[in-house]
Amino acid sequence: MAIKIERIMPYSPATIWAIVGQPGRVDWVPGVESAEFDGEVRRFKMLGAGGLAERITQRDESKMYLEYSVIESTPPLQSHLASITLEAHDEGTRFIWQTAVEPVEVEPFIAKGMKGSLELLTTIIAAQSDG
Secondary structure (H helix, E strand, C coil): CEEEEEEEECCCHHHHHHHHCCCCCCCCCCCEEEEEECCCEEEEEECCCEEEEEEEEEEECCCCEEEEEEEEECCCCCEEEEEEEEEEECCEEEEEEEEEEECHHHHHHHHHHHHHHHHHHHHHHHHHHHC
16 A cells, blocks of 8 residues: 545645755755755655665656655665655645555554645745745
């Protein structure tokens, strides 16, 4: 089973992509203490959770599509592949985030992190819009 979160956001795809489409930008991911991106792999240090590394497997600027896979984590995952797709919508943007992960026992933790990231992303964009 995979996790799929779809949300209509009242912002343009370009506004959202300017944040989520930049692999080195992780201020919208809760709990990140620090992060480095070398052009292919981004490494996170997570508060209370140790390190995590993700390989960016696809990034398509024109389609606003980003795909990544966790390659190092504590505890190790058997497999992980996630994607973010942004689509224009009458009310702004359809944000589609999918993750396939094994073992499936970690799905609730991953889903919680995805939802928390979307909440923080919304807060960041709203603050930019107010400014």
